[in-house]
Amino acid sequence: xxxxxxxxxxxxxxxxxxxxxxxxxxxxxxxxxxxxxxxxxxxxxxxxxxxxxxxxxxxxxxxxxxxxxxxxxxxxxxxxxxxxxxxxxxxxxxxxxxxxxxxxxxxxxxxxxxxxxxxxxxx
Amino acid sequence: xxxxxxxxxxxxxxxxxxxxxxxxxxxxxxxxxxxxxxxxxxxxxxxxxxxxxxxxxxxxxxxxxxxxxxxxxxxxxxxxxxxxxxxxxxxxxxxxxxxxxxxxxxx
Numbered sequence: 001x002x003x004x005x006x007x008x009x010x011x012x013x014x015x016x017x018x019x020x021x022x023x024x025x026x027x028x029x030x031x032x033x034x035x036x037x038x039x040x041x042x043x044x045x046x047x048x049x050x051x052x053x054x055x056x057x058x059x060x061x062x063x064x065x066x067x068x069x070x071x072x073x074x075x076x077x078x079x080x081x082x083x084x085x086x087x088x089x090x091x092x093x094x095x096x097x098x099x100x101x102x103x104x105x106x107x108x109x110x111x112x113x114x115x116x117x118x119x120x121x122x123x
Numbered sequence: 124x125x126x127x128x129x130x131x132x133x134x135x136x137x138x139x140x141x142x143x144x145x146x147x148x149x150x151x152x153x154x155x156x157x158x159x160x161x162x163x164x165x166x167x168x169x170x171x172x173x174x175x176x177x178x179x180x181x182x183x184x185x186x187x188x189x190x191x192x193x194x195x196x197x198x199x200x201x202x203x204x205x206x207x208x209x210x211x212x213x214x215x216x217x218x219x220x221x222x223x224x225x226x227x228x229x230x
Contacts, residue, residue: 035219045159045167045210047219061217097166104173109157109214111178113166 002026002112004098009117016088016121022081022098022114030054030076033101033108036083038094039116046094050101050108051081066092088121095119125149125213129222135230142198144225146211151191155215158187158196161224162207170209171196201227 008020022034033056036048049062051072060072071084081098095116102111126149136142146156154174159167169178171187174194184199198205206229211222 044224045161045212045221047212047221050217050219063218102172104155104176104214107155107214109155109169109172110159110167110212111169111172113168115166 002100004100004112004114006096006098006114006117009096009119011120011122012088013123014088014090014121017084017086018088018119020083020085020096020098020117020119022083024079024081024100027100028076029074029079029081033103034072034074034081035099035101035110036070036072036081037097037099037110037113038092039097040091040094043094048083048096085119088119090121093119093121124218125152125215125220127211127213127220127222129209129211129225131225132223133226133228135228136201137230138201138203140201140230142201142205142227144196144209144211144227146189146194146196146222148192148194148213152213152215154190156187156189156194156211156213158185159210159212160205160207161210167210198227 003025005023035050069087073082097116098114099110100112101108128147156174158171161167175187208224208226
């Protein structure tokens with residue numbers, strides 16, 4: 001059974017940093033594209049970024065709103081995904097979900113979701 | 124960026140009703156569209172991918188259709204477990220974007 005468990009959320013001041021983790025089980029992380037998606041309180045879903053799989057050299061894509069501030073990485077030995085968030089802004093307050101993507105004829109959609117971890121940016 | 128617009132934003136319906144939700148893309152996305160269901164305080168759950176393919180284990184009362192710029196999610200007979208918020212998203216190109224969501228409420 002595929003499982004994704006996020007951790008690392010919490011309260012951080014504006015301008016601060018935080019690193020989120022997502023532990024995967026029931027599958028081999030290196031085989032899969034992985035995403036981060038966030039949801040501000042009471043709002044809709046927003047894609048944050050993606051890391052492709054080992055076969056695609058783990059290349060990354062980011063939303064414009066986080067590019068240059070957030071970095072996605074992974075540790076395949078731990079079957080884990082990370083989101084390093086720097087220069088945090090109050091607008092980054094959200095529940096952050098990791099998701100495993102699945103291919104449909106070469107394009108990738110979100111197939112499995114973790115339960116999310118809450119990040120609150122406030123002074 | 125491709126903009127995704129869902130309608131309606133809220134829908135009131137009764138158990139047994141046929142429900143249709145629309146998702147429009149600002150440019151053609153072929154059939155690179157997925158639908159997700161989200162209940163309060165829970166993670167989203169995949170229902171449909173490639174516009175009309177039902178994910179494993181999803182009840183057959185859910186169906187998707189469309190291509191290009193206009194898509195629909197239909198629930199043929201609404202069940203108590205279906206009251207939730209539904210989101211479409213495209214995966215044609217980056218950035219991936221979601222519709223604003225449709226909340227299905229009890230009438």
